[in-house]
Amino acid sequence: MPMTSTPTPAMAKQTPKQPPTPTAKATKATPTRKRPKLCPPDVTDRRRRPAGRIAPEALAAERGSxxxxxDWLGRPPEATASLLYRLLRLVARFIIFVVFRFRIRTSGQENIPAGGYFLVAAAHRGWMDPFLVMQALPSQPRCWFLGSAPSTFTSRWRERLIHRLGGLLPVWRGGVGIDQHVASARAVIANGAVFAQMPEGTVSGPAGLIGPFRTGWAVIALRVDAPIVPLAIAGTEELYLGRRMVSRVLPVTSARALAGLDHGAEMPPPGTREELDVARRMSDALAAIIGPVVESIHPRTVDPVEHPRRFRRRLTWLFLRPGRLDRDG
Structure with a gap:
């Protein structure tokens, strides 16, 4: 009978270890992420990209002139309100007060002179500002604005209509030369009309506060030496149906008073550093006059949060093109 031998501990130590046999369990495969299918750009993103910002100089060069x-107007700026102007003024009032239901409150109209003066308005926040100016003034004598041509002449028909109607003296190259604008102001005031300008030079700025005043208006005022009528306006930074706006005409002042010059003192020579320094003093003085008034009247234009703001974006940008021009200058 065969005998089986039991392995001794020494023999067990000499027995080589066998590698573990692979188990029959199937390992779970790591799920692979499916790569998204790439679609053409016109399918994945149908949103219209905003128009690129174009400098006023580039727009002027594109026009060819x-x-x-x-020089653009080609005639003396009239002070008499024509029949066409009176008719379109009535149409504009119907659209503003009936269709858009805007509510505009104006005060201080007893401070308005008979004619032939320089009106300076702030805070400038949108396309409604010129209409607030005209709402505060009588229909005659006419009001002529020194305004941005790139922002206004967005189409040929608008330029032709404004040229026929009057009321705008366009600026293309702001800051390059001021003599032609001084000539425009002198012609308007000499004819007994109103020369209007907004010293901020841009519609960008905080609500209820004025922005920094540029010095161009003050240089024109120094050389023209006409009565200056400050006008405070508020509530035009955001427009919607039923929007409330407020304006206030302030007492008449003068370039000498704003500059701190005596009544008989000579004006600084044109084009000198002294003239520029005086213009800066005038801008600071006018800002100190208009700024607090804008802050005081702005709360009257603020609606509660729950107030509906229908057509807010459409009305705010009705006559402006977001992204086309750098509104910060």
Whole structure:
């Protein structure tokens, strides 16, 4: 009978270890992420990209001509309100007060002179500002604005209509030359009309506060030396149906008073550093006059949060093109 031998501990130590046999369990495969299918750009993103910002100089060059002021107008700026102007003024009032239901409150109209003066308005926040100016003034004598041509002449028909109607003396190259604008102001005031300008030079800025005043208006005022009528306006930074806006005409002042010059003192020579320094003093003085008034009247234009703001974006940008021009200058 065969005998089986039991392995001794020494023999067990000498027995080589066998590698573990692979188990029959199937390992779970790591799920692979499916790569998204790439679609053509016109399918994945149908949103219209905003128009690129174009400098006023580039727009002027694209037109082939960029006449300013009286050169563009080609006639003396009239003070008499024509039949066409009176008719379109009535149409504009119907649209503003009936269709858009805007509510505009104006005060201080007893401070308005008979004619032939320089009106300076702030805070400038949108396309409604010129209409607030005209709402505060009588229909005659006419009001002529020194305004941005790139922001206004967005189409040929608008330029032709404004040229026929009057009321605008366009600026294309702001900051390059001021003599033609001085000539425009002198012609308007000499004819007994109203020369209007907004010293901020842009519609960008905080609500209820004025922005920094530029010095161009003050240089024009120094050389023209006409009565200056400050106008405070508020509530035009955001427009919607039923929007409330407020304006206030302030007492008449003068370039000498704003500059701190005596009544008989000579004006600084044109084009000198002294003239520029005086213009800066005038801008600071006018900002100190208009700024607190804008802050005081702005709360009257603020609606509660729950107030509906229908057509807010459409009305705010009705006559402006977001992204086309750098509104910060």
């Amino acid at each position: 960029a006449l300013e002021g009286l």
